[in-house]
Amino acid sequence: MSVLLRTSGLAKRFGGLAAVDDVSFEVQRGEIFAIIGPNGAGKTTLLNLISGLLVPTAGSVELEGRDLAGLGTAARCHRGLGRAFQVVQPFPEMTVRENVLVGAMFGKAGIGRAEAERRADEALAHVGLDRRADDDAEELTLMEEKRLEIARALATRPTVLLLDEVMAGLRPVEAREAVALVKRLRDEGLTIAFIEHVMPVVRDLADRVLVMNYGRVLTTGSYAEVTRDPRVVEAYLGADPEEATP
Amino acid sequence: MTRAASGRAFPWDAVGLIVLIAAAAVAPDVLRALFGRASVSYLSIVTNALSLAILALSWDMLARTGQLSLAHAAFYGAGAYTTALMLRHLELPMWLGIPAGGVVAVLFALLLGSMTLRLRAIYFAIATLAFAEVLKSIAHHAPTAFAGGNAGMNVAPLFRPAFVAGEMERWEVAFLRNEAYFYVYAGLLALTVLVSMALQRSRLRHAFTAIRTNEDVAGVMGVRPARMKLLAFMLSAAGVGMLGAVEAHRIGSVLPDQSFAVATTVLALVTPIFGGLYTTLGPIVGALGLSSVQELLRRVFDDGYLIGYGVVLVMTILFMPRGVVGSIGYAWRKRGSGPSRAAPSAAPGSDAAGAPTRAASDAPADDPRAEAGGDA
Secondary structure (H helix, E strand, O other): OOOOEEEEEEEEEOOOOEEEEEEEEEEEEOOOOEEEOOOOHHHHHHHHHHHOOOOOEEEEEEOOEEOOOOOOOOHHHHHHHEOOOOOOOOOOOOOOOHHHHHHHHOOOOOOHHHHHHHHHHHHHHHHHHHOOOOEEHOOHHHHHHHHHHHHHHHHHHEEEEEEEEEOOOOOOOHHHHHHHHHHHHHHHHEEEEOOOOOOHHHHHHHHHEEEEEEEEEEEEEEEHHHOOOOHHHHHHEEEEEEOOOO | OOOHHHHOOHHHHHHHHHHHHHHHHHHHHHHHHHHHHHHHHHHHHHHHHHHHHHHHHHHHHHHHOOOOOOOHHHHHHHHHHHHHHHHHHOOHHHHHHHHHHHHHHHHHHHHHHHHHHOOOHHHHHHHHHHHHHHOOOOOOOOOOHHHHHHHHHOOOOOOOOOOOOOOHHHHHHHHHHHHHHHHHHHHHHEEEEHHHHHHOOHHEEEEEHHHHOOHHHHHOOOHHHHHHHHHHHHHHHHHHHHHHHHHHHOOOOEEEHHHHOHHHHHHHHHHHHHHHHOHHHHHHHHHHHHHHHHHHHHHEEEOOOOHHHHHHHOOOOOOOOOOHHHHHHHHHHHHHHHHHHHHHHHOOOOOOOHHHHHHHOOOOOOOOOHHHHHHO
């Protein structure tokens, strides 16, 4: 296995608050990497630093061995970083297909219209949204919006996909579908880093887990290892992590 | 359901453009045949409407990226002063002043656009307004020998039709002059419409809409917001710069307060809002509609007609928030697909569990508290 994504000493301070502090980790090619931690631990800020929405106070992000410093969100997307947001944010004035088409047309340079439409339809089929392709994006249900969020990221043809709490707000049946989708994506060669609160989902999906607390890395390891770690248990207010989920 | 195939759908926009061009080609002769001598003033009313349409459509092209500019008087004035300064200081063909006005406006747009890239909403609007006022101030205070100062500069007309005794009546000289200007404005509008249609048919339309809706998300999906916003700025300024140059010739002078008038900026934004934003047709309909309303009211009320004009504007914005074209288009789309679209809230998934997540603050917000709120 080779390292696909690496952060070294990554930090982000907002005034006096260190939202992310000296975070270093490596994601191997082809693995599913979970980022967990209590509310306010800095998980979303970490993803924002990786995808270029925030400029780090210190530290670096490398993708396939290349430093991404100074690159904006779009340039990082072109290099292969895909991102799905926690709060789903479709473009409401567009149809579902048009939403995905934006990612297909602009996610990689030099994609022709026909090829972009093919990639968009492929991404829609992948997440099972093909039947709603021509509907307005604002008509989708929450589950469908989450699928759209993933389809848009997939259409940019990423090498690593960053998912921010895709399971939040989903009912158990829907969450199981989403888990199956993520597994399928990995089997097709995608590397996935995801933030998740629902611990059974982390257990089912993650090859390795990074635990954050107060902006810092608490520990990294397999699901079994980190859930046995007394510091992790304490971070979740003394509760068993499996029961600390909303 | 036909919108998805818009790329292959019947080209209504192209047909509309051809009809408009044909109508413009015969308009002066038709007016002359119908109204005789009065056609002289009708022609200039129609030309004013075309001028408003160019201004409004250009403004709309920038607005499609979410940048609501209050700087369009700056581009208009830059074009006007460019042609006036060239006439005064350079021995060049007069017509060159029009493209030169466009080029100078584009350069100013590039300057302003790069300064305002990171500004959003009200901060962007204030910065653009200040930019226009700075240019006006420069026009006021530049050395009188160079740019005329407060008194401005005279600008020679583009057309001087000669009176031929015995072959035409006196008013026909004015008609020929107005007719020539009409065709210049119609040509400039056609050019602006072509640029707008090209934008709407290309992938840039999606990029612009994405940036307008959510710049952060657009960026993460590979759209380069800075590049797109600057491109929109330049395209928007080009037509307005040329318009300012042509208008300087038609009016016969440039003056700081007239060339950089806040009224230009206000019309540039009110007209697309009235007609319908983010389309090619909306700003044009807005310009023709507002010009007609204004002219009708002027004829009926003489003094104080602007009060009526204001009432019409306010009523339209209150009761047709999508603008004339937008409202008609919306009603048309709602027509065929009533029930399936009527109850999206009844769909599964948007239940109580989903609501708090959706109400949470924007994920990419530049604020650590956003995460805490979103995690809840």
